[in-house]
Amino acid sequence: MRRFATGLLVGMAALFLLVRALAPSAGAWGFVRAFAESAMVGGLADWFAVTALFRHPLGLPIPHTAIIPRNKDRIGDTLAAFLRQNFLTPTVIARRMRRLDLAGAAGRFLTTPSGPGADRGRLRAGASRLIADLVAAADGERLGAMVRQWGAQRLAALDVSPILGGALSAAIGRDRHVALLDAAIDWTARTLTANETLLRGLVSERSGAILRWTGLDRTLADKIVAAVYKLMAELAADPDHPLRAKAADALIELAQRLRDDPEMRVRVNAIKDEIVASPAVGAWLEGLWEQARAALLKNARDPQAAMAGRLGELLAQLGLTLQTRPELARRLNQFARRAVVGTAASYGDGIVRLVSDTVRSWDAGTITGRLEQAVGRDLQYIRVNGTLVGGLVGLTLHGIDVLLP
Template sequence: MTAVTAPVPPMAAERVRALRRMKLIAGGLLLGAAVVFVVCRTVGDGAGVWGYVQAAAEASMVGGLADWFAVTALFRHPLRLPIPHTAIIPSKKDQIGEGLASFVQQYFLTSEILSERVTAARVPQRFGEWLAEPEHARRLADELALAVSGTASVLRDDVLRDSVAAFADKRLRALDIAPLLARLIDAVCDAGQHQATLTTTLKGTLKFLEANKAEFRKRVSQESPEWVPDWVDDRVFAKGFSLLQSFLADVIADDGHALRRGFDQQLRELAERLRTDPEQIRKVELGRDQLLDHPSVREYLANLWDSMKKLLLDEAGDPESDLRRSAQSLTIRLGEVLRDDTSIAGKVNEALERLAGHVATNYADDLTAVISLTVSRWDTEETSRRLEIQVGRDLQFIRINGTVVGALAGLAIYTLTQLF
C-alpha cells in the first residue's frame, strides 16, 4: 500500500520552537553534567567534596543518556544505529493504528456509552434553544433559500418539465373526481353559498332583462303574426315581461321560495348521485379525461415546472418573501417545541439513543476500520516527526528529570557508601 503523508493539521511555529528549546535545555543539562565530570576527573582527586560531585555528575550522565535513548527510541534509531526495539512508532505504526481502533471501539463506540453521552448532551433542548433565536432562524432560512436557488439552477429543465407534466397528468387522471365534487357540493350547500350564488345570478338576470327590454320587444314583434295589432303585442309583452320580473324579484326576496328549495334539493341529489350512481361517476370521469386532453390544459401542464421554478426562485431570492418568513417562523416554532416540550424532547432523545445504539452495534467495525486504515497509509517518517512535534516537548522533561534524578541518586548512593 502506498504510504501518504499523515493528514494532520499544520504545526504551529511556536510548538516547533518550544520542542527545540526543550531539547536544548535537556541536552544542556547532560552536557553540563559531562563537563562537571571531566573537571572532577581532571582537577579533583576523588576525595572529599570532589568525590561527591563526581559521583553526582557521573550518575547524572548515566540517567540523562538512558532517558535520551528511551525518548529517541520512540521516534527513530538512536545515532541511526539499527538497535533492536528502537524506532518504535515507525516500526509499530500499523499495530498502533489497530490498537487505537480497538481502543476506540471498546471504550467509545458502545451502545451504553453513546446513549449516556446523547442523554447528557441534551441535544433537543440545546438545538431548540439555538433554533428559537430569531437571528439563528433567519440565518437558517437564508441558507435554505440559497440551497433552493442553487438546486433549482443546476436541475435539467427539459427533463423536469416532462416529468412534472407526466406526474401531474397521472395524478389528476387517478383522482376520484366524483366523490370530491360531491363533498364540494355538500360543503357549498351547508355554507349556503349556493343560495348566495343563485341570488347574485337572479339579480344579474334582472339587470340583463331591463338593459335589453327593447331588444326583447323587437323580437316579440318579429315572431307575432302580421294580423295581430301592435297594441296587442305591446300589452302582451308588457304583461309577460312584468310577470317575469316580479317572479325573479320574489325569488330574490324570499329565502324560503319554492324555487330555492328545489335548487337546494337538486344540488344535494346531484351530490348523492356523484357518490353512488356509476353512470354519473363515469360521465364525470369522462369529462375529467376530456378536459385533461384539451390542448390548453396540456400546454399548462407542460409549462407547470417553469411556473413552479420561477415562483420558487422569486420567493427564495426575496429576503421579505412569504417563503423566507414562513421558514423563519416555522424554525422558531420548532425550536420552542424542542426547548419547552419535555415529552417531544424525550421522544427525540429516545430516537437519538436508538440511532446511536444501532450505529454502535452495526457499524462500529466500519467506523474504527477508518482509523486503522488511515494510520496504515501514513508515511512513517512524517508520522514520527509530527508526533514528536506534538508530544516531544513533554517527553524532554523525561530527559531533564533523568539527568537531575540521576545526579541525586548518584549523590545518595555515594554518600551511603561513605557512611557505611
C-alpha cells in the same frame, strides 16, 4: 524542550569531564562527579528511549528502534479498535445521549435564533448558504419535470368525485349555496342583457312567415325577453322562490350522486384525467415549482428576512412547543438517541475503519511528525527527569559507597 533537555545532558557531560580533569575524586568533589556521571548516563538512556520511538538513534538500524514508523499500520488498527470498543458501542453512546436534551436545545434555538453569542448567527447563516447552494446547484429543468410528473400522478390518483360531493354537501349545510345561486342568477341576467339582440333574432328566425309578415315575431320576442327579465328579478329578490328551492334540491341530489353514484364518479374522474393531462396543468405545476424554488432561494440567501417573516413565526412556535410539551421533547430525544445508537451500531465499523485507513495512508514522516507535535514536549520532560533522577541515584550510590567502605 528538546534544546533544554539536550543542553542539560551536555551540561552534565561537561561537568563530569571538568571534575574528572581538575578535581580529585575524593571528598565533596566525588559527590559532584558521581552526580554528573549518573545524570549523563540517565540522560543518554532516556534520549535513546525517546528517540527510538520515532527514528533510529544516530541513524543506526538498531533493533526495536523507529517503533512508530515501523508499526504505524498496527497503531492505526489498534487505535480504531480502541475507539470502536470504548466509544462507538451502543451502550456508551446511549448512556451519553441520555444526558443530552437535544429537543430543549433545538427549542431554545428556534425560539431565540438571534440570541446572545455569534455561534447562532454563524450557524443560521451557514445553514442558509448550504441550502441556497444545494437548491441553486440542482438541475432546475429536471427537478421541474420531476415535480410536474409527481403532481400529475398525485392528481391522477385522486378520486375527486367524493371530495366534490362532500364539499358541496358541507356548503349546502351552511347555506353557502345561496351565494352560488345569487351569482348564477346575476350572471344569467347580465348574459341576457348582453345578448338580448341575439335572443330576439333567434325568436324571429324560429317564427313562421306569417308571424314575421304581421310583425308578431317582434311582439313575441318582447314578451319572452320581458318574462325572462321578470323571472330573473323575482329570483334575485325572493330568497324563497320555488325555482331557488328546486335549484337547491338539484344541488343536494348532485352532491349525493357525486358521493355515491359509481357512474357519476367515473364521468367526473374522466373529466379530471383530461384536465390533468392537458399541457396547461403541466405548465401550472411547473410554474408552482419555479415560484417555490425562487422563494426558497430568496429566503435562504437572506436568513434575517426569512426569520422575520411567517417562516420565523412558524419556527418560533415550533421551538415554544418543544419547550412547553415535555412528552413531545422526550419522544424527540428518544428518537435522536435511537437514531445515533442505530448509526453507531450499523456504521461504527466503517467509521473506525476511516481512522485506520487514514493512518495507513500517511507516510512514516507524517505520522512521526504529528505524534511528536502532540506528545513531544512531555517526552522531552522525560529526558530532563531522567537526567536529574539519574544524577540523584548516582549521588545516593556514591554516598552509600562512602559510608559503607
